[in-house]
Amino acid sequence: MLAIMGGTGIYQLPEMIIDDEQVVETPFGEPSGSVVRGRYRDHPILFLARHGSGHRLLPHEVNYRANVFALKAAGATMLLGLSAVGSLRQEIEPGDLVIPEQYFDWTRGRRAQTFFGNGIAAHVSTAHPVSARLVQSVVQAGEKIGQTIHRSATYACVEGPRLGTRAESLFLRNAGCDLVGMTNIPEVFLAREAQLAYATIGMVTDYDCWLDDSAQHVSATGIFELYGTTLKKAFNVLESLLEGDLPEPEPEIRTALKNAMLTSFDSLSSDQKAWVTVLQR
Template sequence: MTIGVIGGSGIYEALPLENTRTESVSTPYGEPSDDITLGELGGNEVAFLPRHGTDHQHTPTDASYRANIYALKSMGVDRVIATNAVGSLREDLPPQTLVIPDQIFDRTKHRSPTFFGDGMVVHMGFAQPYCPEMVAHLAESARAATDATVSENGTYVCIEGPQYSTKAESEFYREQGWDIVGMTAIPEAKLAREAELSYATVAGVTDYDVWKEDSEVTLEEVLENAAANQESINEVIERAIRTMPADFESRAWSALEDTINTPAESIPAETRERVELLAGEYLED
């Protein structure tokens, strides 16, 4: 199996990968955020991609989400472990807590959420935005791998950024009962589902957003707590890779079945060529 990992460069530097090599990948959706590093860990191949680039040069809005997911798919990845830095919307989820969310609320405005269009309509089910099988595996890995506090399940509200929330927004999110807030879950999770990848995330809490009177989020605080979270996240990811079941099954692997609303013969040739890697088996004459 080939396991994709999307996150910051600190993860790659900490993972004890063997036989590493770097590959540049071009896609029909542009260039990925950076080159992909391939290596071996626990008998599995790992493909690592920094979401924001090695030097964190891509904003949450401008990161190459479509190219990133397409590139991992083209490398033979069928499951993805992502990481996110997030703010907490709950008093009992303090900084340096790890969260394995199972739901997302999308508040983004300016991002391309699909590989399709251009004469091809796909209505993808997304009731469970994170693969339940991968969520369970990450939660089990987190319980076994780290002494950090781990919270299972919960809702990640994804905002556009790059600015943090206003107080009114932060208080609204809390009133909805949501748990964490960040800027990078969407459209990554939607695209992973369209690419039929099993996808879930380990989120590290860095702050209390702006709802807490004595805790106004700052970049300094976020970076300090993100660094503190890194060791725990690395432990979880390494264990998750080493213990990934060989007989792992995911409903995400057939997610495109019965979702294409446009007859294959009506899809423009250029579009069909672009999505061949993703949907080719469903467009056979």
């Protein structure tokens, strides 16, 4: 089942037929909001607003573990995020759509990065952190409606909530990053620990602040100038995606924990076994 993680400005899915909403309790605390279960173009889907209803949560305040766990517990096998991003490349213009396929973690350690620890050791591989099958399906969905989607981008995740300095923007650009955002880490890595096929549709709002022309530097007001139009493009791609068959997640993603856990399952407490079993589904 596909789960949608709504980013900035996305607190519900237009045209989603809602069957029920459930507040999911998790061993990792409260998610950002209710998990919405329903149908979209005859596909069963789940939806969760990353920042909560009305955008209550800053990026570092989001309980990423609870969000991912709640969606996995509700039956998700794939997770598609929708996220606002800044561009570090001239050719990736404000108003464009882009799919990151690599990630660079530039957060500051304030976020819980893993489900594991506290007596359970596990190390998942994230050399290829997104699902190539899901990425390809999203790109093809865009092609069907004539919507270009940049791909093969590297997303740098910063801590926020402040917008970055020009020195930071240039550093990330020179480090090989193409996009900058505040929310996809640790979400992408937790998805792998939960054996979920993951991808994000990035909606480009600005050029961050690396350009010489300060009039093009990011501002909170500027972020929303093109956002409505860009968001419509993303919804059109999502609609196109859900008009056809969804891909099967890669077997190596759906079995990511098979050889990643070093601690014996038999040695875990009953509570630990319960949540690890959810991740292993």
